[in-house]
Amino acid sequence: xxxxxxxxxxxxxxxxxxxxxxxRDEVNRPMIHHLCDAMEExxxxxxxxxxxxxxxxxxxxxxxxxxxxxxxxxxxxPEIESDVDRAYAHLAECGYPKVVxxxxxxxxxxxxxxxxxxxxxxxxxxxxxxxxxxxxxxxxITTLTTYTDQQGDRVGTMRFRTLWYNPEKxxx
Amino acid sequence: MSTVDTAARAGQLTAEQVQAxxxxxxxxxxxxxxxxxxxxxxxxxxxxxxxxxxxxxxAGTPNVFMNILTTNALVNRYVGEWAGPAARVGRINIRxxxxxxxxxxxxxxxxxxxVDGENVVVKVxxxxxxxxxxxxxxxxxxxxxxxxx
Numbered sequence: 001x002x003x004x005x006x007x008x009x010x011x012x013x014x015x016x017x018x019x020x021x022x023x024r025d026e027v028n029r030p031m032i033h034h035l036c037d038a039m040e041e042x043x044x045x046x047x048x049x050x051x052x053x054x055x056x057x058x059x060x061x062x063x064x065x066x067x068x069x070x071x072x073x074x075x076x077x078p079e080i081e082s083d084v085d086r087a088y089a090h091l092a093e094c095g096y097p098k099v100v101x102x103x104x105x106x107x108x109x110x111x112x113x114x115x116x117x118x119x120x121x122x123x124x125x126x127x128x129x130x131x132x133x134x135x136x137x138x139x140x141i142t143t144l145t146t147y148t149d150q151q152g153d154r155v156g157t158m159r160f161r162t163l164w165y166n167p168e169k170x171x172x
Numbered sequence: 173m174s175t176v177d178t179a180a181r182a183g184q185l186t187a188e189q190v191q192a193x194x195x196x197x198x199x200x201x202x203x204x205x206x207x208x209x210x211x212x213x214x215x216x217x218x219x220x221x222x223x224x225x226x227x228x229x230x231a232g233t234p235n236v237f238m239n240i241l242t243t244n245a246l247v248n249r250y251v252g253e254w255a256g257p258a259a260r261v262g263r264i265n266i267r268x269x270x271x272x273x274x275x276x277x278x279x280x281x282x283x284x285x286x287v288d289g290e291n292v293v294v295k296v297x298x299x300x301x302x303x304x305x306x307x308x309x310x311x312x313x314x315x316x317x318x319x320x321x
Contacts, residue, residue, distance in 0.1 A: 031214075038207070038214035039245045045257045055258045064261045065248035068241055072216035104240055105265040 005087075005094045005139060009127045012083045018121040019082030023070040027116040032062050035069070045111075061111040067147060067156045068106070071120035084143050087124050091164040096138055103142075103161040109154055117150045125159065138165030184256035187290045187316040196254045196282035196294065201246060203238065203300065205274040211242030238272035243298070243306050250280045251294055251310045259314045266308030276300045285309065290316055 025031070036046050044051030045061055052060045062069075079085075088099070112118075122145040129139030142161045149155050201207070205225075212222035217239045220227035228236045247264055272278060278298045285293040290313050298306040 034214040035245065038210035039242070039249055041245070041249045041252075043249070043252050043257055051257060063245060063248050063252075065244040065264055066215065066241075068244075069215050075218045101240055101268050103265070103267050104244065105263070106244065107263045108261060111260065 003094045005091055005096070005129075006127065008090050009087050009124060009141070012087055012124045013127060015083070016123055017083045018123045019080060019084060020119060020121050021071050021073075021080075023118045023120075024074060025070070026114065027062050027070060027112045027118070028114050029060065031069070032060060032066075032114075035063060035066055039063075057111060057113065059113045061113055064108045064111060064156075065106065067108065067112075068145075068158055070112075070116075070118045071147070082122065083124055084122055087127075087141060088162075088164070091139060091141070095169075096164040096166050098135070098138075098165050098167055100135065100163050100165070101160070102140065102163050103159070105159040105161075106156060107158075108156045110156075112149075112155060116155070118155065119148045121146045121148070132171055133163060133165060135163065135170070136165040136167040137169035138163050184258050185254070185314050187287065187292070187314045190284055190287050190292055190314060192284050192287050194284050196250070196280075196284075196296075199250050199253070199280040201278045201280065201298075203272045203274060203276040203278055205236060208236050208238050208242070208272070208274060211245065212239045215239065215241035215245065217241055233271070233273075235273045235275075238305075240268065243268070243272070246278075246280075246298065247296055247306060247308060247310065250282065250296060250298075251312060254282070254294075255292075255312055255314055259312050261310060261312050263311035264308065265310075266306050268306060269304045270300055270302035272300055272305050276302075278305055290314055 045055050049060050125144040126142045130137050140163050145158045147156045209223045221231055222239045225236050278300045280298045282294050282296045285295045292312050292314050294310045296308050297304055
């Protein structure tokens with residue numbers, strides 16, 4: 001296999017097609033409680049409406065790092081074909097079947113409160129390679145997910161970078 | 173380099189108290205199967221490698237391992253405990269490294285990288301027995317004295 005993944009993935013980046021998903025549930029207290037319980041998080045702005053208001057929030061807020069949580073794929077949902085999935089599948093087909101997450105960069109425009117309903121729009125943003133890495137030859141692909149609220153206003157973004165590599169193509 | 177008074181954990185730091193170069197108090201987090209599994213499910217990540225040891229081993233890893241959303245949440249917690257409830261996190265930018273497996277311990281250390289008025293950038297590293305699990309920066313707004321109640 002010596003197909004150059006830059007061709008197809010370059011076309012995807014130029015086209016900019018997004019996978020759009022609406023969260024099944026609004027941001028809500030029970031899930032905020034689950035998050036805090038699991039992480040042993042005790043910041044009162046997540047748990048106590050009065051403390052949240054004292055810190056200038058309208059209500060309890062979700063931990064900002066939970067931005068991605070509300071639009072996670074439900075296990076029973078049918079697979080949706082998107083350019084991001086097609087790009088990942090294409091890298092495997094081109095001979096780079098192993099994947100490792102490299103970077104996750106989240107930026108927050110505002111804190112989320114119960115009742116917020118998020119829409120996530122995900123696309124392939126950038127692509128580099130082939131590069132020699134410690135794991136083998138591979139390609140770095142970055143996706144950009146933009147999160148908007150029920151008013152259509154942006155509440156945050158996430159850039160997620162993975163390395164797709166071939167462990168057999170490794171410089172010794 | 174001075175370590176910030178841990179009293180700040182219970183209260184609120186003000187921007188005036190923060191100086192570039194100072195260290196955050198260390199936070200040690202035992203990596204247990206419970207943390208990994210409850211963290212994955214609470215973040216709605218149902219990938220089996222994060223909760224089913226047999227599946228994780230079949231995939232070639234020794235055990236279940238921590239998902240990225242839990243790592244993000246713990247970075248958020250670490251910086252938030254230091255800065256206090258009035259602080260606002262604007263960005264968490266992490267690089268991922270050595271996997272977190274049950275039975276290990278992750279030790280968070282941090283340094284204030286820059287202070288510009290109320291805008292503070294903190295460098296964070298979470299290290300386990302295999303090496304750095306997470307390395308990153310957190311942008312956080314810490315209110316100045318006049319603003320905090």
